[in-house]
Amino acid sequence: MTHDKTNTTDEPTQRELESITDEELSGPRIDRRTSLKLLSAAGMAAVAGCASSEVDQSPSDNESGDGGDDDSMGDDSSSTEAEVSMGGTLQAGWMLPNMDELDPPYINHTDNMAAMVNIFDALVKIGPEGGIVGNLATDWTVDGTNMTFQLRDDVTFHNGESFTAEDVRYTISRTINEELPAASAISKLQAPDDGGVVVNGDYEVELNWTERYAPAMAYLTRRGRAATVVNKTAIEEMGGDYGLEPVGTGPFKVTGHVIQESVTLEAFDEYHETDANGNSLPYLDGVEISLVPEPSTATSAIRSGDLDFLQTVPPQSYEQVASNDGISANSQPLNAWRGLEMNQTKEPFSSKKFRQGIAKLIDSERFVNEALFGLGQPAVGPLSPDYWPERDDKPQFQAYAPEEGKELIRESGYEGAEFNVMGRPGELRWARVLSTMLNESGVVNAKVNQVTGSQSSELILNLEYDTWVGGGGAQIDPDGCLYNYFTPDGIWNWTGYGDEETTNLLNQQRQEMDKDARGELIKEVEDKIMKDTPHAFLFHAAGTIAMQSSVKGFVQVPGLRAFHSTWLDR
Numbered sequence: 237m238t239h240d241k242t243n244t245t246d247e248p249t250q251r252e253l254e255s256i257t258d259e260e261l262s263g264p265r266i267d268r269r270t271s272l273k274l275l276s277a278a279g280m281a282a283v284a285g286c287a288s289s290e291v292d293q294s295p296s297d298n299e300s301g302d303g304g305d306d307d308s309m310g311d312d313s314s315s316t317e318a319e320v321s322m323g324g325t326l327q328a329g330w331m332l333p334n335m336d337e338l339d340p341p342y343i344n345h346t347d348n349m350a351a352m353v354n355i356f357d358a359l360v361k362i363g364p365e366g367g368i369v370g371n372l373a374t375d376w377t378v379d380g381t382n383m384t385f386q387l388r389d390d391v392t393f394h395n396g397e398s399f400t401a402e403d404v405r406y407t408i409s410r411t412i413n414e415e416l417p418a419a420s421a422i423s424k425l426q427a428p429d430d431g432g433v434v435v436n437g438d439y440e441v442e443l444n445w446t447e448r449y450a451p452a453m454a455y456l457t458r459r460g461r462a463a464t465v466v467n468k469t470a471i472e473e474m475g476g477d478y479g480l481e482p483v484g485t486g487p488f489k490v491t492g493h494v495i496q497e498s499v500t501l502e503a504f505d506e507y508h509e510t511d512a513n514g515n516s517l518p519y520l521d522g523v524e525i526s527l528v529p530e531p532s533t534a535t536s537a538i539r540s541g542d543l544d545f546l547q548t549v550p551p552q553s554y555e556q557v558a559s560n561d562g563i564s565a566n567s568q569p570l571n572a573w574r575g576l577e578m579n580q581t582k583e584p585f586s587s588k589k590f591r592q593g594i595a596k597l598i599d600s601e602r603f604v605n606e607a608l609f610g611l612g613q614p615a616v617g618p619l620s621p622d623y624w625p626e627r628d629d630k631p632q633f634q635a636y637a638p639e640e641g642k643e644l645i646r647e648s649g650y651e652g653a654e655f656n657v658m659g660r661p662g663e664l665r666w667a668r669v670l671s672t673m674l675n676e677s678g679v680v681n682a683k684v685n686q687v688t689g690s691q692s693s694e695l696i697l698n699l700e701y702d703t704w705v706g707g708g709g710a711q712i713d714p715d716g717c718l719y720n721y722f723t724p725d726g727i728w729n730w731t732g733y734g735d736e737e738t739t740n741l742l743n744q745q746r747q748e749m750d751k752d753a754r755g756e757l758i759k760e761v762e763d764k765i766m767k768d769t770p771h772a773f774l775f776h777a778a779g780t781i782a783m784q785s786s787v788k789g790f791v792q793v794p795g796l797r798a799f800h801s802t803w804l805d806r
Contacts (some may be wrong), residue, residue, distance in 0.1 A: 261378035263386075266368040266453065320515065324804040325522045326787070328545040328797075329537055333529040333661055333689040334496050339479040340464035341411045341418035344728060346572060349461075350547060350797040351525060354501055355394075356484035357465060358458040359385055359404070368453050372399065372465060372485070381448055387439040392506040393467045394489035401441040405433045406468045408443075417727050418461040420719060423746070424449045455713075487518040487800040499525040501799075511801070519789070519803035529661050529689075538563065538782050544804070545787055547797055549780040551609040552665075557782050565782040567611060570794050571620045573717065574707035575771030576657075576670060580732040581699050584650035588768060593648060595634040595772035596641030597677045598670065604775050607669040611780065615773040617762045618708065618717050625714070625755035633766040634773060638677060645679045656685035658704035660692045666705045696730050705774065706730060714758050718742060722765055733770035 260266065330347060337343055338352050360376075363369035370376075373385040391399035409428040411419050426432035426444045434442040445452060458464050470483035481490045487507045492500035501523040509517050526543070528534040531550035537543040539560055549557050549565060558565035578585040578594065585591055600614035613620070616630050645651055657674075659667030664686055671682040685702075687695065695701040708717045708728070719742050720726040724734035738761060745757035766773070779794050786806040790799065 258378040258380065261453065263376040264370055264374060320511075320519055320789070320803050321805055322515075322519050322803070323521050324806070325524055326520055326544050326799060326802060326804065327542065328523055328525050328799075329528045329534050329543040329547060330525050331529055331531070331534050331546075331548045331550070331662060332527050335493075335499050335525070335527060336495075337479045338482045338490070338499075340458075340461045340466065341416035342479060343461060344417060346570075346795045347547065350795060351499065352482075353458055353486070353796050353798045354488045354523065354800065355482055355486045355490060356458060357391070357486055358460070358463060359456045359465075360453060361457055368457075371458075372404075381445040383443045383445075383452065384436075385441050385443070387441065388508060389439050391485050391508045393470075393485050394483045394504055395467060395470055397467065397469060399465070399485055400438040401435040402438075403465050403468065404441045404463070405435050407465045408433050408463050410466070410471075411462045416462075417720070420715065420746075421455040421460045421462040421713070422452075424452075488523060491522075497527055499527075501525065507800075509800070518800045520799060523799055531662065538784075541784065544784050545790070545797075546782040549782045551611040551778075551780070554609065554611055554780055562785045563782055564785060564787075565780065566792055567778045567780045568792065568794060569613060569620070569622060570777045570779045571623055571717070572708060572777045572795070573615050573618045573620065573773065574705055574775055574777065575615065575618070575773040576703050577706040577731050577771050578703050578769070579699055579701055579730075580770065582702065584648065584653045584655070585702070587648040587650060589644045589648035590650045590653070591769040591772070592634075592767075593641040593644030594674065594680070595769050596637045596644065597674050597680075598772050598774070599636040599673065600774050601636075602673065603666075603669055607666045608775065608778075611778040612775040613778070615775050617766050617773055618721070618771070619714055619758075619762055620776045623714055623717070625758055627759060631763055631766065633763070634769065642677055642679045645677075651679050652681065654681040654683065655702040657682050658685045658687055658692060658695065658701050660687060660704070661689055663705060670705070699730065699732060707771070707774075715742075715746060718758070718761060718765075719746070722761075722770065731770040733768065735764070735768055738764050738768070 330351065332347050335348055335351060337345065337348050338355065340352060340356055343349050343352060357372050359371060359373045360368050361371040372388055372391060374388055375386040377384050385404075387401055387404070388399070393399060405428065408422065408425070410416070412422065412425065412428055424446050426446055431444050434444065436442065443452075454460065456463050465485060467483040471478045474481070480493045480495075483489070485508070487504055487509070488501035489504045490499060491502045492498070503518050503521050507517060511517055528537060531553060534543075534546055535550055535553040535557060538546040538549075538557060546557075554565065554567065557563060576594070576598065578591050580586050580591075604610060604612045604614055616632065616634070657667040657671045664684070667684045667686075671684050674680055674682040692701075692704065696704065696706070708721055720728045722733055723729060723739045723742055741757055741761045741764065745754050745761060748754040748757055779792075781792055781797075783790065786804055788803050788805050790802045
């Protein structure tokens with residue numbers, strides 16, 4: 237897939253957003269032109285671009301409204317009944333030690349999100365042409381700050397319960413009232429228990445916002461997670477185990493989960509969507525997800541044919557896998573970012589000068605080449621070049637400048653400091669490349685600390701580590717890459733960073749409705765973060781996949797792996 241940068245001159249101004257009429261925002265579909273304005277305002281325009289460029293756009297696809305997906309960006313609905321083979325189990329591999337969270341509003345790991353999209357539905361989705369169409373909603377009207385959704389009456393949860401408007405209310409109320417990680421996406425909704433979510437019978441629900449909020453529709457897709465519909469009965473019965481074997485309304489249901497080994501997905505016979513020809517979806521009987529964190533094991537499994545599909549290809553093996561006859565491999569850019577996180581609650585990282593010096597000792601281009609085998613993009617700050625607000629003149633506060641870095645470390649008073657670079661499974665090479673690079677300076681002594689996944693989690697959550705390569709996954713809006721990482725109460729702030737000016741700016745950009753003004757605030761936030769250096773920003777990842785030639789109908793979208801239209805030709 238090619239990933240074209242969106243020209244800033246094509247981005248909607250606040251005046252353009254305000255000019256969008258309620259009629260244009262109403263269902264049963266929002267056209268591509270209007271959708272692009274909304275999605276660009278939410279930092280999600282590239283998603284719509286994937287939709288329009290990756291799928292067949294025949295009249296039958298566009299008229300059906302089925303099969304397209306905000307997560308898969310399309311279907312194989314151009315195939316005829318004779319061409320599609322029904323049945324079979326896809327053997328898929330995920331390069332993860334554990335898949336321990338599939339509950340949508342809790343998900344903070346892109347690899348878990350990639351699997352979750354097969355299990356759940358949301359109110360709306362992005363259709364094959366890039367326009368917003370119904371998912372659990374059949375139609376909707378917008379009247380200022382009110383959105384009224386008409387819901388499907390033929391949807392069943394995996395536990396046999398019928399889906400109704402009460403499930404939408406429960407989902408949104410749970411996300412907001414329990415202050416779950418995804419709640420910020422719908423923070424402009426009125427309090428759910430005080431008029432924010434109103435149920436009118438079984439199949440109509442109203443959402444009432446505190447102000448006219450154009451990007452709201454983008455956040456009501458599955459990618460938004462805050463309103464991805466969950467099952468109340470299952471949550472009450474299962475408690476914390478719901479994240480392991482969740483109950484949704486999606487094309488596949490979870491029928492087994494062996495911790496640190498596998499997740500079994502079985503086709504849901506009562507799934508409500510069909511392809512353009514009226515065939516039931518999904519085509520597969522099931523998907524067996526094997527957890528294969530060891531790169532060599534994953535590589536061998538896809539090359540030998542033990543796996544039909546590999547969710548991420550180890551960078552050191554990408555060319556080897558791609559050159560295999562009978563295997564298709566692909567790489568595409570992600571908005572996700574990674575950086576060397578430095579624990580400011582411990583010396584010497586409590587010193588800003590020391591952190592700044594460390595950042596300038598790191599050659600991010602060399603890191604990408606040596607640690608990632610060239611599969612990635614050197615990062616300048618947390619926001620990818622493909623992210624709104626785009627700018628070609630981003631300040632190079634952390635640019636590689638080893639002599640300047642050495643001087644800053646000497647000025648900090650911590651010359652000769654010893655510290656660990658923590659390396660988790662699958663990331664040990666990263667730690668080794670970084671420690672080598674840092675030690676070449678002669679002013680610090682960085683040692684690799686090899687740990688297990690569970691050990692790293694404990695050290696990170698308790699702020700007992702020195703440094704590690706952390707970061708954020710692709711988000712709908714730039715706020716998702718910033719707020720929870722760089723505010724004192726941010727749920728993914730594991731560096732101890734808590735700058736008052738940064739926090740104030742982040743709160744201001746959340747409240748600013750003028751898109752251009754908000755963009756300037758976000759730029760100011762990013763500049764401040766780069767100067768303060770809680771992270772030495774390293775790279776934006778590349779999303780890679782590999783699959784056997786017998787795997788058909790799969791459409792690759794950054795960070796997501798939806799199999800509802802996938803089938804096996806064997």
